[in-house]
Amino acid sequence: MEAIAGVNPRAKSIPTTANKKFTITVKVEPDGQTMQLDGRVAWAMKQLVNAGKDGCTPITHPGPRWSDYTFKIRKLGFVVETVHEAHGGQFPGHHARYILHTDVSILPEGLAA
Template sequence: MHIHVTILGGDCPRTFELKGRLGWAMAQLAKAGARGATPIEHPAPRWSAYVHELRGMGIPINTEMIVHGGAYSGHHARYTLACDASVSVLQERSAA
C-alpha cells in the first residue's frame, strides 16, 4: 500500500508518503478514528514495530493496554492517532 498522509494541527501541517506495512498501519489508524485499532481486530505481524516507526517520524499515536479473558487471556494494545490526519491511498497494492 502506498499512501499520502497530512498531519493537521500545530504551527503547520506535515506531509508524509508511506509505503508497505507502514502505509497500511497508518491507514488502519486513520480509518479507526477515536475507537482505535488493535492487533486482534486488524491482524498484522508487527503492529508495535509499525507504531514505533510512525512515532519516530513524528506521528503522535496513543497506546492503551486492554485486558481480555478467554482461553488465551492476557492483554493487547489499542492504538489511536493523537492528532487529526488526512490519508489518501495512492496505490492499494505494490506491483510485484
C-alpha cells in the first residue's frame, strides 16, 4: 500500500519475535542451593550482586520500584539491608540504599543445577 501524501504508514503493532523475560539463576553460597529469578526481580538481584558491599540506590541504579524488588527478594529468603540516606541538591530529601548480605553468585546461562 502506498503512503498517502503527508501521512506516514502505520508500523506493525505485533512483534515479530517473542518477548522474553530477563532470567538469571543464582547460587546461594556455600551450600549451593540454586534458584531461578525472572523479570525485574532478576534484574534487581543482578544489580545487587554486581554492586557488592556498596549496594544500590534508585539514584545509582535507576529502577521504578526498588522497594518492591527488594521486598520480593527478601520474601524468597535473601537478606537485603535498607540504609536510609539523606541527599541535598535542588530537591533535597532521602533515599534508600539496598545492600545484599546473602552470599550469592550468578550462574552462567544454562548451568542451573
